[in-house]
Amino acid sequence: MEYDELKKRLDSIIDKAYQGGVTLMPFLDEAEASYVEETLSYHKTLNLYSDGLIINSDRKRYLITPYDTNINFKIVIFKIIYNKRFYELSHRSILGSLMGLGIKRECIGDIVITDKMDCFFAVTEEISPFIKQELKQIGKCPIDLIEYNETVTNIIKYETKTTFVTSLRLDSIVSCAISKSRGDAQELIMESLVTLNYRICQNNSEVLKEGDIFSVRHYGKYLLSHVGGKSKSGRIIIDISKRI
Numbered sequence: 531m532e533y534d535e536l537k538k539r540l541d542s543i544i545d546k547a548y549q550g551g552v553t554l555m556p557f558l559d560e561a562e563a564s565y566v567e568e569t570l571s572y573h574k575t576l577n578l579y580s581d582g583l584i585i586n587s588d589r590k591r592y593l594i595t596p597y598d599t600n601i602n603f604k605i606v607i608f609k610i611i612y613n614k615r616f617y618e619l620s621h622r623s624i625l626g627s628l629m630g631l632g633i634k635r636e637c638i639g640d641i642v643i644t645d646k647m648d649c650f651f652a653v654t655e656e657i658s659p660f661i662k663q664e665l666k667q668i669g670k671c672p673i674d675l676i677e678y679n680e681t682v683t684n685i686i687k688y689e690t691k692t693t694f695v696t697s698l699r700l701d702s703i704v705s706c707a708i709s710k711s712r713g714d715a716q717e718l719i720m721e722s723l724v725t726l727n728y729r730i731c732q733n734n735s736e737v738l739k740e741g742d743i744f745s746v747r748h749y750g751k752y753l754l755s756h757v758g759g760k761s762k763s764g765r766i767i768i769d770i771s772k773r774i
Contacts, residue, residue: 688771
């Protein structure tokens with residue numbers, strides 16, 4: 531969802547809530563969720579609830595209401611049944627097949643693949659009957675779907691590399707993380723394709739600190755997991771951890 535669109539939609543939802551309306555939003559990514567949470571923090575009389583139905587969800591639905599209420603987030607989790615001996619599914623192939631049905635990204639929550647190659651995904655309840663009826667194949671792999679009511683956990687894993695940077699500026703760190711030139715990193719930042727701690731950051735010279743999280747669209751999500759001392763040449767030793 532584009533931020534101008536999100537801002538307009540959220541302004542309308544807040545106006546509606548002050549008039550007694552209740553709105554369940556579609557799935558939001560972490561950057562969108564951060565914007566919603568920050569905005570609603572200024573509206574003390576409104577209540578904000580969220581859930582992705584999967585433990586450690588990256589994508590959640592948000593409910594905005596003036597009431598204290600019982601909440602149904604209207605999320606369905608499907609388990610994909612397929613022949614693991616002959617096929618291997620990926621996050622990209624599952625998402626691509628879902629969106630190939632004409633489904634908007636905001637209707638799809640987390641996609642989880644376990645170490646045993648069990649595959650799950652969350653969707654809005656409104657489109658679940660359509661998906662169950664239409665999704666019969668992922669790539670060349672024939673599949674079946676079952677609604678899954680047990681706990682699903684998104685296990686968060688990182689792959690860490692130790693490297694050297696001349697500074698802790700955002701453009702320098704992004705350049706190192708994605709193995710592109712500093713000019714390429716600056717272009718991505720200026721095109722609003724980089725988030726820092728779940729907010730779009732267009733400031734190339736923003737200085738990062740240990741524990742900061744940044745994402746680069748089409749490249750992935752990263753954690754500046756350690757900032758060490760300096761080498762003899764004056765470069766800073768850092769650990770960058772990429773979400774896998």
